[in-house]
Amino acid sequence: LRRIQNTSQYEQFYAKKKEVENDLNKWALPHAASRKLFHGTSEDVTEHICREGFNRSFAGKNATVYGKGMYFAVSPKYPHEKNFASPNKAGVRNMFMVEVATGEYAPTRGTSDMLVPPLRQSGGNKEFYHSVVDNPSSPEIFVVFKDACAYPLYWLT
Numbered sequence: 176l177r178r179i180q181n182t183s184q185y186e187q188f189y190a191k192k193k194e195v196e197n198d199l200n201k202w203a204l205p206h207a208a209s210r211k212l213f214h215g216t217s218e219d220v221t222e223h224i225c226r227e228g229f230n231r232s233f234a235g236k237n238a239t240v241y242g243k244g245m246y247f248a249v250s251p252k253y254p255h256e257k258n259f260a261s262p263n264k265a266g267v268r269n270m271f272m273v274e275v276a277t278g279e280y281a282p283t284r285g286t287s288d289m290l291v292p293p294l295r296q297s298g299g300n301k302e303f304y305h306s307v308v309d310n311p312s313s314p315e316i317f318v319v320f321k322d323a324c325a326y327p328l329y330w331l332t
Contacts, residue, residue, distance in 0.1 A: 215254025
């Protein structure tokens with residue numbers, strides 16, 4: 176277990192989280208702006224995530240079923256069992272506990288061609304949802320499309 180502390184990354188995340196909180200207040204929604212979720216990865220990118228954060232440029236390494244964004248699971252079992260936390264030669268798996276600004280997720284599941292969440296019609300305003308999920312009635316996977324929406328809290332091995 177290793178705690179991640181990256182001031183620059185955190186400041187970017189905090190600004191994005193505040194933006195999501197402001198949207199939720201404007202829309203009079205009681206949702207939490209962020210959630211603690213899990214992201215499994217291979218050992219070769221863990222240091223990069225610690226230093227630079229998450230990067231949508233790598234979207235698609237393990238699939239883009241719900242869109243070309245960054246994927247996070249509600250349970251640590253999901254990335255482990257689905258082999259997204261692939262073991263190294265010693266059998267050690269790598270995963271992050273991440274705070275993710277999920278905000279209001281779209282009422283329909285994400286699709287593989289999504290580059291951004293769908294539009295949310297609110298009054299006369301057209302604004303985007305903050306995230307998409309695998310199953311709107313009981314999400315196990317959240318996908319966000321802006322790099323600053325996720326801050327790695329802990330590196331778990």
